[in-house]
Each structure stands twice: as C-alpha cells, then as structure tokens.
Amino acid sequence: MPMKPTRDALEALIAGLNGRLVVTADWLAVIALANHTLLTPVLFATLAHTGQRDRLPEEVGQYLQFIYRCNRDRNLRLRRQLNEAVAALNQGSVVPVLLKGAVPLFLSSSGRVPDRIMSDLDLAVETTKEGAARACLAKLGYAEVTVAGGMARPQDVGLLELRPYREIDREPPRLARRHGLRAKIPAPQSRALHWMMHDLIKEADYWRGRTDFRHLYDLARLAEQHKLDWAALRTSLPDQSARNAFDTQLLALSHFFGVSAPAQYVRRPWVRFQHWRRVFPLYHPVLGVPLRLVGNSLWGMWRLLHGDGLGRRSPLDFGRRATTILLDGDLGSKA
Numbered sequence: 001m002p003m004k005p006t007r008d009a010l011e012a013l014i015a016g017l018n019g020r021l022v023v024t025a026d027w028l029a030v031i032a033l034a035n036h037t038l039l040t041p042v043l044f045a046t047l048a049h050t051g052q053r054d055r056l057p058e059e060v061g062q063y064l065q066f067i068y069r070c071n072r073d074r075n076l077r078l079r080r081q082l083n084e085a086v087a088a089l090n091q092g093s094v095v096p097v098l099l100k101g102a103v104p105l106f107l108s109s110s111g112r113v114p115d116r117i118m119s120d121l122d123l124a125v126e127t128t129k130e131g132a133a134r135a136c137l138a139k140l141g142y143a144e145v146t147v148a149g150g151m152a153r154p155q156d157v158g159l160l161e162l163r164p165y166r167e168i169d170r171e172p173p174r175l176a177r178r179h180g181l182r183a184k185i186p187a188p189q190s191r192a193l194h195w196m197m198h199d200l201i202k203e204a205d206y207w208r209g210r211t212d213f214r215h216l217y218d219l220a221r222l223a224e225q226h227k228l229d230w231a232a233l234r235t236s237l238p239d240q241s242a243r244n245a246f247d248t249q250l251l252a253l254s255h256f257f258g259v260s261a262p263a264q265y266v267r268r269p270w271v272r273f274q275h276w277r278r279v280f281p282l283y284h285p286v287l288g289v290p291l292r293l294v295g296n297s298l299w300g301m302w303r304l305l306h307g308d309g310l311g312r313r314s315p316l317d318f319g320r321r322a323t324t325i326l327l328d329g330d331l332g333s334k335a
Contacts, residue, residue: 019050041071075113092136124165188226206245220257
C-alpha cells in the first residue's frame with residue numbers, strides 16, 4: 001500500500017531536515033516516513049550537524065545512527081563502483097557525463113561520501129559512443145538488465161544506468177578530474193532542471209499530485225550552495241505546461257525548505273492551486289483520495305490518447321497497469 005504520512009510526521013521530518021528538532025514528535029511515524037522517502041541518513045546527519053542529536057530519544061538516536069552508518073558503507077561501495085566504471089570508460093576513450101547522485105559521489109573527498117541514499121548510478125555518454133561504453137562495462141562483468149539502460153553485476157550494491165546524453169540547456173558540462181579519472185559534471189543549473197523535469201514531467205508527479213521529498217531536499221541544498229537563476233531556467237522550458245510545473249515545484253521548495261523563489265512565478269492562482277492539490281493529500285490522506293484519483297485518471301487518459309504504448313498492451317496487462325496508475329502502485333519513495 002502507498003505510504004500515507006500524517007501531517008505531524010511530515011512537519012516533524014521537514015523540521016528535522018531543516019535542522020530543527022520537534023521534541024514532541026511521534027518518532028515511529030517520523031521514522032516510517034523518513035524510511036519511505038529515503039531521507040533517514042540525511043535526517044540524522046542534519047540533526048547531528050546542528051547539535052540536536054543528544055536531544056533525540058536514545059533508541060531513536062541509535063536507530064538513526066545505525067541507518068546512517070549502513071548507508072555510509074553502501075555509498076563507499078557505490079563510489080568504488082563508480083570510479084571503477086569511469087576508469088574503464090576512460091581507457092576506452094569515453095568521458096561520461098555524471099547525473100544526479102553520481103555527481104556528489106564522484107566529487108566527494110576520500111574520507112567522506114554524501115549522506116543521501118542512492119538507488120543507482122546514472123551516467124550518460126554521447127550517442128555515438130554508447131556502444132563502445134557498454135562494451136567497456138561488459139568487460140568488467142556488467143550485463144544488461146530489464147531496466148531501460150540498466151547494467152548490473154551480482155557483487156554490486158547498485159544498478160548502473162547508462163543512457164545517451166541529451167543537452168537540456170545551453171551550458172555544457174565541465175570536465176572534472178579526480179585521482180586520474182575524468183568525468184563531465186553538468187552545471188548546477190542543468191542539474192536542477194534535470195531533477196525538476198525528471199520528476200514533474202517524465203514521472204508525471206505534477207499531474208498526479210506526488211512529491212519526491214528526497215529530490216526536493218536535493219534541490220533545496222543545490223539552491224543553497226549555488227545561486228541558481230530561476231528566471232533563466234524557466235525561460236529554457238518548451239511550453240506553458242512545463243513552466244506551470246516548474247513554478248509549482250518552486251512553490252514547494254519555498255513552502256517546505258524556505259528557498260527564495262520569484263514572487264511573480266509562485267503567486268499565480270493556478271500555481272497555488274496545483275501546490276494545494278499536491279499538499280492537501282499529504283496532510284489529509286483520506287480526504288485527498290479523490291484528488292489523487294482524478295490526477296491519476298487524467299494522466300492515464302493522456303498516456304492512452306498520446307499512444308505511448310499503454311493502449312497497445314494486452315487487455316490483462318492494460319488492466320494491471322491502469323490499476324497501478326489509479327491506485328499509486330508505482331509510488332516508490334514518493335509521497
């Protein structure tokens with residue numbers, strides 16, 4: 001069943017991610033939500049960094065620290081896996097573009113790794129070099145899996161996703177060197193735009209009223225570390241629908257993490273309505289069911305009308321997929 005957070009648990013989790021401890025929180029509910037959204041290690045790291053760790057209930061602190069340490073060990077293994085893959089690609093005259101969580105993992109110092117949970121490693125290469133890149137990885141023992149672009153080995157802790165590189169703005173990725181390895185790093189503007197469009201448009205969170213709080217937190221930290229030009233990013237979008245989705249995500253960033261957003265974008269009535277449509281089911285899970293059903297139905301109808309493959313499935317397969325969409329069976333770590 002999809003995760004249905006309570007308002008108090010969500011507000012306590014967001015407060016913790018912002019470095020504020022809610023002493024009266026229902027920690028079982030907060031931890032359940034943090035686990036679901038893959039934010040447990042970040043929650044512990046933030047509270048420890050802001051000096052709140054000793055104020056946690058003892059068992060809660062021990063559990064959060066345990067998950068934090070397990071994730072650190074996993075991320076160390078992921079970094080070794082990433083460096084090995086980049087080295088093999090470099091030897092084949094391929095310089096990959098690192099995407100999403102692979103960027104801070106590659107750039108982190110030897111004694112530290114990012115606190116975030118990463119499900120896989122995302123790399124992109126020029127379309128003309130994709131075949132050569134897959135051949136390089138095959139020599140390391142990687143094999144194709146059913147996930148689009150995915151390659152895996154039994155000894156690894158994460159999937160490696162390799163895809164053709166597509167520019168999403170005018171700023172090219174820069175070359176980064178670490179320990180003799182070469183990789184290209186997208187500009188912060190590009191990384192922000194990729195996260196937003198991936199969640200809101202590709203995975204339809206905008207239409208379906210869903211929120212990926214892990215990516216929203218990543219965006220907030222990216223905005224904190226770099227002066228992002230929201231106006232320039234918005235101008236680069238292809239149509240008004242994408243700009244509406246962009247503005248709605250800006251309002252979510254402002255609402256949950258205090259990110260400064262241009263008032264002319266986030267105060268528009270349509271944007272405020274779309275934000276309410278996403279937030280209301282989080283605070284009122286039962287009352288929000290009709291909103292979710294309407295959003296999921298509209299999204300399913302759009303996919304059917306635009307012929308992206310949903311309508312070409314067998315009746316049984318179509319029924320299963322339609323049920324999954326309507327009931328948020330593909331929610332994953334989103335809320």
